[in-house]
Amino acid sequence: xxxxxxxxxxxxxxxxxxxxxxxxxxxxxxxxxxxxxxxxxxxxxxxxxxxxxxxxxxxxxxxxxxxxxxxxxxxxxxxxxxxxxxxxxxxxxxxxxxxxxxxxxxxxxxxxxxxxxxxxxxxxxxxxxxxxxxxxxxxxxxxxxxxxxxxxxxxxxxxxxxxxxxxxxxxxxxxxxxxxxxxxxxxxxxxxxxxxxxxxxxxxxxxxxxxxxxxxxxxxxxxxxxxxxxxxxxxxxxxxxxxxxxxxxxxxxxxxxxxxxxxxxxxxxxxxxxxxxxxxxxxxxxxxxxxxxxxxxxxxxxxxxxxxxxxxxxxxxxxxxxxxxxxx
Numbered sequence: 001x002x003x004x005x006x007x008x009x010x011x012x013x014x015x016x017x018x019x020x021x022x023x024x025x026x027x028x029x030x031x032x033x034x035x036x037x038x039x040x041x042x043x044x045x046x047x048x049x050x051x052x053x054x055x056x057x058x059x060x061x062x063x064x065x066x067x068x069x070x071x072x073x074x075x076x077x078x079x080x081x082x083x084x085x086x087x088x089x090x091x092x093x094x095x096x097x098x099x100x101x102x103x104x105x106x107x108x109x110x111x112x113x114x115x116x117x118x119x120x121x122x123x124x125x126x127x128x129x130x131x132x133x134x135x136x137x138x139x140x141x142x143x144x145x146x147x148x149x150x151x152x153x154x155x156x157x158x159x160x161x162x163x164x165x166x167x168x169x170x171x172x173x174x175x176x177x178x179x180x181x182x183x184x185x186x187x188x189x190x191x192x193x194x195x196x197x198x199x200x201x202x203x204x205x206x207x208x209x210x211x212x213x214x215x216x217x218x219x220x221x222x223x224x225x226x227x228x229x230x231x232x233x234x235x236x237x238x239x240x241x242x243x244x245x246x247x248x249x250x251x252x253x254x255x256x257x258x259x260x261x262x263x264x265x266x267x268x269x270x271x272x273x274x275x276x277x278x279x280x281x282x283x284x285x286x287x288x289x290x291x292x293x294x295x296x297x298x299x300x301x302x303x304x305x306x307x308x309x310x311x312x313x314x315x316x317x318x319x320x321x322x323x324x325x326x327x328x
Contacts, residue, residue, distance in 0.1 A: 003037045005030055006047045009078070013056060016082050023083035029075050038286025040152035040258075048288035052145045054117070056080045059093040061123055062292050064101040064113050072110040072226070074098065076292070079127075087131045095130070096139040096296045097123050098306075122217040128239045141295055149261035152283040155269060156188075157179050158276040159251040166276060167251035174191060180234040185249070186228050190278075195220040199240035217244060261286055 009028060015022040038044025051057050061077040064175075068075070087130075100119035104112055130140045161167035173195065175181050185193060197218045220235050222228055236242070259268050269277050 003033055003044050004161075005034045009034070009080075010047055010050075013051070013080065016056075019083045023081065025083075025317055026078070026080040030076050030078060031071075031073055031075055034078075035060075035076065036289040036291060038298050040150070040283050041285060045287045045289065046285075048148070049286060050288070051080070052148060052288055055084060055090060055145060056082055057092050057145070058084060058088055059127055060105065060290065060292060061095045061127075062098050064098050064115070066110055066112040067101070067115065069109045069111045072112075083322060090145055091131075092143050092145060092290075093127065093130055094141045094290075094292050094295060095123060095126050095188065096292070125296065130291070139296070143295075146261055148288050149286040150266060150289065151259045151261060151263075152287055153257045153265055153269070153271065153280050154254070154278045154283075155257050155258055156252050156254050156278040157273050160275060161251075166247060168249045169251045170246060173245035173247045177242050179229040182232055186222055186224060186226070187254060188254075189249055190224050191250055193222040194249075195222070197235065197242060197244045198244045199236070200243050201238070201240055216240070227238040258287070 009026075010031075012028070016026075034044070034048075051111050057078065059079040060274050061079070063075045064079060065074045066072045097119070099112040100117075100122050101115055104114050126137060126140050130137065130142065131137050155306060158166045177195075177197070182195075197220060198215055199218060201216050218235055218240075220231060222231065257269065257272070259265055265280070265282060269280060
C-alpha cells in the first residue's frame with residue numbers, strides 16, 4: 001500500500017453515520033493517483049473495490065489544472081454518500097469540468113486558473129440534472145459500479161517464428177543448473193525439454209579441486225512425467241563440474257492481460273492474442289480502477305504538414321523581427 005490518500009478516505013468512510021440514523025456525505029479533493037494506483041489485489045485496488053461494491057461513490061468531478069499554489073496538476077473531487085436515491089444506486093457519475101475556469105489576473109506560483117461561481121453552478125447543474133434518463137451532455141457520463149472492475153489474467157502463449165509457425169528455441173541456459181530449477185521449467189513448459197550439458201571430468205583420484213582431464217557433452221531429456229531430481233543426480237553422478245548448458249524448449253511467453261469485467265475471458269484472449277494459448281489463470285479477486293481521461297478522450301487528427309510548415313515560417317519571421325529589434 002503506497003497511497004496514503006485512500007487510507008485517509010477509508011478512515012472518513014469508517015465514520016459515516018448509518019443511513020437509518022441520518023445521511024452522511026463526503027466531498028474530498030484528490031490528485032489522479034487514487035483513481036488507478038496499484039495493481040489488481042493491491043491495497044489501493046482493494047480499497048476502491050470496497051468503496052464501489054458498497055456503492056458509496058456517487059460522482060467524480062474532473063477539475064482544471066493549475067488551481068493550487070504549489071502544483072499545476074489536475075485534481076478530482078470525489079463525492080461519496082451512503083444514502084443514494086434510487087436513481088443513483090449502482091451508478092457513478094463522471095463530470096468533465098476541466099474547461100470550467102478563468103485565468104487569474106496574476107499568477108500565484110503554479111496557481112494560474114480559478115473557478116468562479118459560474119463554473120460551480122455549471123458543475124452543480126450537471127450533478128443535479130444529469131441523473132435524468134433524457135439528460136445529455138458530452139461532459140457527463142454515468143457508469144455502473146462494475147464498469148470499473150477488471151480481471152487480471154495470467155496468460156502463457158506460444159510465440160510464432162519468422163515462418164509464422166509455433167517457435168522452438170535453442171539457447172544458453174542462464175539460470176543455475178539445479179534440480180529445483182529443472183522442476184520449475186518442467187512445470188512451466190509441460191512439454192519435452194532437452195538440455196545439452198558440457199561438463200569437466202575430474203582426473204582419476206584427483207580429489208576435490210583437481211584439474212580436469214577434459215570436457216564431455218551430456219544430453220538430458222525431460223518430459224512432464226519424468227522425475228527431474230533423479231535424472232539430474234544421474235547426469236552428475238560422477239561429480240562432474242558443469243561448464244555450460246544449452247537447452248531447447250518451446251518459445252512460451254508469460255504475460256498479464258487486463259480484461260474488463262463482464263467480457264468472456266477465453267473469447268477475449270483468442271481475439272487479442274491470436275496465438276495458441278497454452279493456459280490462463282484469472283486473479284482471485286477483481287481489480288478496480290477509474291480512468292476519467294480515457295472515458296472523455298476525443299481523437300483530434302494532427303494538422304496537415306502544409307499547415308505546420310506555414311506556421312513554422314510564420315514563427316521564423318516573427319523571430320527575425322525580434323532579433324532585428326534587439327540589434328538596433
